[in-house]
Amino acid sequence: MAAQFDLKNDGVVVIIGSGAGGGTLGNELAQKGIDVVILEAGARHEYEDFINDEWDSFTQLAWKDKRTTSGDWRVAKDFPNLPAWIVKSVGGSTTHWAGASLRFQEHEFKTATTYGKVKGANLLDWPVTLTEMEPYYAKAEAKMGVTGTNNWPRLPGNNNFKVLKAGADKLGYKECHTGNMAINSVERDDRNSCQQTGFCFQGCKWGAKWSTLYTEIPKGEATGHLEVRPNAMVIKINHDASGKVTGVVYADKDGKLQEQKARIVAVAGNSIESPRLLLNSQSAKFPHGLANSSGQVGKNYMRHTTGSVYAIFDKPVHMYRGTTMAGIIRDEARHDPSRGFVGGYEFETLSLGLPFMAAFLNPGGWGRSFTTALDHYDHMAGLWIVGEDMPREENRITLHADEKDEHGMPIADVHFDDHPNDTAMRNHAYKQATALYDAVGATRTFPTPPYPSTHNLGTNRMSEKAEDGVVNKHGQTHDIKNLFVSDGSQFTTGAAENPTLTIVSLAIRQADYIAAQMSAKTI
């Protein structure tokens, strides 16, 4: 039975956000017998409620509260109030996500050492190594049912994958397969196997794709040590005179402010909301926001170097049928500066339905050049580029000077400028992907600009030294012992790989650390 804890119970661990980081941490702690309250800003929709319709699903699940943007990235022009495409719902962005689950490469934990000085980039080595992370990656893969690990078969390739594979073969790429996906290729964990529905981004109605909503959360609730409180938007973290955090203030479903006491607070609201909350929790003792003695809270915002390439063929493809992202080429993920940039990138299959294709293919575009592309929608194949972008101090989340949300909390501004390395990498990827589709007989290709960010990283980064970042190697803030960060905002650098497997691995590792510290009574 799901637990219910009193607002005054100051023995609980309060986790803010129920997505990849928060949902996983909550279950891991509950399994160890630790009492947890997860406060989640969004509502609870179970997977039967998901909608196979792009805009309706977006309305149901996405974070739509206003944000502002600045900087030279194209998203700021095309989607000035939608810098990120992420979720406000129990399960967080693991309801929307596609399931691609890759481990980082060894050198990606040591970018400052490996890449050397890159002008205008705030590179730093992670305080953890791949070797330290490996056992946790293994646990995460087992928990999430990642295909191609633990003897689980990979998913069968859909039409979009077959086009990708044919092009990869023609170009001589060696590592191309249907990916490591946190999607059941066989029934397991009391959940269905993938039925190739093709609406992975809209929430998997079969429950085949891993989401904290129907894995971690109900498992945690079953222990009797976890309560998930939906429609609870945290606006401030409180602390005492000694600087220890004591609880959080949140707006409940009626907009009424409540205070939940806590022994430990873990922030997992994704990389825009987490720093927003820390900054908004400023006080006389911490005038620049909580855990911000380094001044790094909100800085080093990363979103991966992304872009898509779609191609039209003279014969049908029907790319939208089947698993959205089960297809990958990994050959370009290596670090090879001879290509004109540091770090690497992955190619992954991607498809959008007609409504989203119209909105995202060339935002603002119109006329025949645009519409003749859509005329051949069923003859299209597509892929997504996801590569390592450079952390920069100027790329940051700040509190808006005068605009506030319905609870009186300043809204977030997201500033982003592409680093020349990002641009060089994106152009390289556009060229390679175009060549790939041309090799299979594409009659027209479309280098498509980045969408609002689905991967949001780095704004509370991990560092060895307190002056370089916000949290230590366990996600514990350098400044406040009982305050943790448990989401992708911990990332020191972004790596080429999709982030969620690493977020989940870090959360499992953090749960071990928190439990140990609690029994040692250090927190």
Place this chain on the structure above:
Amino acid sequence: MVTIYERKPGLSRRELLKRGGVGALLVISGSAIISPEHAWGLETSALKPETMATLIQLARDIYPHDQVPDKYYAIAVKGHDEMAAKDPAHKELIEKGIAELDKKAGKGGYRGLGWEEQRVALLTEIEKTPFFQAVRGGLVVSLYNQKEVWPIFGYEGESYSKGGYIARGFNDIEWL
């Protein structure tokens, strides 16, 4: 709600043609736009029916799909009439925008320009205006989010109720 009449309009085809067509296809009668060929009509409440007829042409020029009938463009821009009814500022934005477009087009107005290129040349001039932005921005959703147009593009939509594509061609590509 969008009022689209599926039945034959009350006027005879001859009568309609006498009243003068919108392009070759649409006819304005009272507060309605009628497509005699395709037996549908659209009633306006706040905007002038001529304005609505021009909006329909404008929508087609912005997102031209020759295989998509006018009816879907009409549904896509109908929202401007509803907004205009609620918001005088919106009504002015649209009426003024169309009037200026007509003026730019000279005698015969925007709809009088015979070639798409001629109309597009005018649109390119006003591309940055709030009027154009408002029409285009809404249209990208209101046109392409109509389930009825999806089959025209070969998009099959919802698939869960049909058991996904596992037995319906997720990997049926043959030409590679």
